[in-house]
Amino acid sequence: MSDVTANEVTIRQYRPEDVKYLMEYAEENEWDLSMYDHLAYTRIDPNYLIVAADKDDVPVGFCGVSQNAPDTIYFGNFIVRKDLRKRGIGRLLWKAMLEKAGDQNIVLDGGPEMADWYITHGFPYQAYKVQFYAVKVNDEMKQNIMFKYDTKTLMESMWPDLMKYDSQVYTNFDRTRLLRAWFTGDDVRVAVAMEAGKIVGYGSIHRKPNGEYGLRNIFGDNEDVIEALLHNMLSVLPEGTVVHFMMPEDKPLPKYIQHSMKVEETAVRMFNKVKIETNNEKIWFATAHTV
Template identity: 30%
Template structure:
């Protein structure tokens, strides 16, 4: 439908909007959004993941919303509902030249309506935090981005437990889902199955000892193939997290420029891990905010060394 109304923008002035707000519930619109994300990511050197609309649709077919002007996407946002209890908001962007017109506000209202009364989370930069608070969100913590330049394979310690590192795809899938659920606040089996098997995943190692899963991680290429990210990296101890991180670093392909992981600062061990494996905070990107609405979910943050992505939590 076409919306036309007055909205106050970030500086308090009134703007009139005229935009077609659509839920991406058709293949054609999903393909258009996927192409737009890829175009913006390459243009702005933004480390977005491949096929994010495909992944979100597996969890929630009506997760993505766009604002259209003359059939062109000028704004986007997602609210991924994990069943009846949890929603996560991400990929909230408006094209340059269209900011300050209220387009993002209209889409955000739409995704909040989609999330309903679920516990709803998002990651924010410092500039947007107060704006989210005006929409009912409460800051509960901070998050960080760590990066390192790719310099080739890393030296593994002599006691590196090679026998304990196996492909996550070789695990009993139900066991892996149970492990994942300890460190993520919702069940997500369809998503995990697709995430682990995506062609842009370089390595998805698990740490298993005496038949017990102690951790797993995913190393994947971002759009453009010059940045690789860990996400997620879940482990029940610092030692396991470090060994999985080293295994993934050793698998980073030639041609990569940057390796990155995004983490919750609620786990103080993430700083230690970053220092141990040679990552540094990213300056102006360091120090994002974690916000929740309608409560806060329960999960074991002490085992979250890298969260999955900014779009999925």
Template identity: 25%
Template structure:
């Protein structure tokens, strides 16, 4: 049961420990964040995470990350269950959108909030479906799939640029190389034609992003990334890419969660036919 605050209500920029708290809340919501997401999220935009406090304690969170070219992404929108029903969510929402004023904004909305987001001017572009399934036993290495090392990193950053509405190099430098991650690229004639990242999560692992020029490259990368890990593996698939859906199903993955990718402002023209796995619902 929610309770009335006795003191002032404040909204502040999150510290690193605040962000860890918000990710704990996300885990309690069943969103299964990565074990080491916080540092990479902060790298994207250190001022892009807001915490609402009542009686001096954190009770609500929202991420409103600004990228270049006036693009922003909204996520981690949570009010603690014992503080709901007091209007705190509306305060957070207003503060978040104020920070993104003048920006084209994307979000991945859970089913129960999509009507609310539509009333706020967000338009559904397509569904994302989380497929979850078993890892695979280790197999023979594919010589076309290589680690994303310092030498290859610039080429992977350049390849990623087509798949996101704005440059995100600071975020990716952490996402690709951070703790608990496996990043692999697929080379054809010395060129990057696909890449993917696997990261450890509260439960099992997630693969994201998974970008590839075609389904064969995506399958080779995904097979490599899900070998030899413990626990279930999840990948968030954009439903318009039917080849991605078929690939997940062919590996005995089943739908376990869904969101709607929604935008306020012009929808970006991204290559969904080559998008086999979303990077993260929190930051796009």
């Protein structure tokens, strides 16, 4: 590993060959990040990712600036190589993010230990905090279970109703463009729960490296809806498969996955100008990537 100072660093747009370093640094920090996430970001903005490169043009840090809505920016993938932290590289990336975001509402998900720093740097509004978990699919989860709710894989014809349901959670924020980006591709499947022909919940599962999976944005009217969605998405996976997810701290673990293990990591959603309001009663599984 080379020794690098901030004075030797150049800030530039990413190139495809840089992504392997982002994934490497994310894995070192046990982040819930994969190529699925990167490709979703690029569908929103092909130039979302900014790189801090050393004198040999090798990436030593990253940050992402995603235009998730006409007036809303999301900051993500903010990371500096472990052995080069506290040298000013992060400050260069932070400045680059702010310059690219301009005068818009900015959203980020930061570790609680960073909350005070973000507050002093212009992010005073906080929403829910999430706890990270992992669950291993077992034989009991694969058994046939009868549910009150019918669960189906999302089809194109369901999109209007899906977004109508999503607007019950994000009451003043249209996420159509965002969800189109994240619910596209071979590595993701979206399940919807129906009652009398009406959507009462939905969730997504995506494939991660090493045969693992991740759950994102599972919303539902009640725990029974969530149980049905989880069974739909997890019961088809091989026994022993590890699935990662995040839950708001005030939500109980559904019975179907009560053997889940907590990961020693939490994140808190923060805003610099306006707190985007949500109906938290319907949010069961959250994400640190979409807003």
